Amino acid sequence: MKSILKRKNISETPFRKSVLEIISDSSSAVSISYIENKLGEYNRVTLYRTIKTFLETGIIHSISIAGEDLRYAMCEDTCQQDNHIHNHLHLQCTQCNSVYCVDLPADSFINKSNHLIDSFEVHAKGVCEHCQ
Amino acid sequence: MKSILKRKNISETPFRKSVLEIISDSSSAVSISYIENKLGEYNRVTLYRTIKTFLETGIIHSISIAGEDLRYAMCEDTCQQDNHIHNHLHLQCTQCNSVYCVDLPADSFINKSNHLIDSFEVHAKGVCEHCQ
DNA sequence: CTTATATTTGCATCACAGTTGCAAATATAT
């Protein structure tokens, strides 16, 4: 089977393979600095460009939490440039601070996972009252 | 009745009043640059410090959307330093891009507001499988 | 209302994340 990079039609370079491996080996979403620590030597610019390319081609998606570093996690296979569909829960642990992507039936997610959910915030997209 | 600033025990200065007015007058969450445009003349440093103070004292909360500027919206009256409780929906309109805070019963929010929700993402806090 | 104290503001300067142009290096296609 073709590698993820080939499937997304981008060149398969050693650097990209390393970064991809770091992200996909982690069970929770990773920050840039986590990746930087795992990479031995690396070039800052290339790393930023790699992340950008992965985002644009739907290999990874980002998770934005106010006051914290952006985190990145693998996409579903169906994700594509500008067509990411992730109707899943991003659970941040109150103890270890890790963030996990948790798949659940779209309309009934609270207390149906194996996590203990204390509080949540929903970011929805749709058409507001004003625009309908 | 005491002003919000007084209630939060911070000095009531003309600059803070202007910034607060801009945020609370808007029906949707506002970015820094929106505030900058509304203010006539202003000092960058003072604006950043004002936002920080408002966040810290529980006057406003921030809404973080990947790839977009942070937005700020008023808190509930009950919010305090490090104790913000906002179990509400952040709805971003697919047409006008505005982001609204929408109050809804915590456990059943989809399609119960006056907005047409297409997709959503949940950011929950709790204890992960691993940490239980 | 006046004065003393505490807080905020503005300025200059810095720190740091992320970006850009370009030439050299490497990957893919023929």
Place this chain on the structure above:
DNA sequence: ATATATTTGCAACTGTGATGCAAATATAAG
């Protein structure tokens, strides 16, 4: 094996947000 397309590394830049400090303003006390 060679030609072409893509990626990489370097140097330099941009924009956001933070800091130390003195001047200005707000609040508290008499």
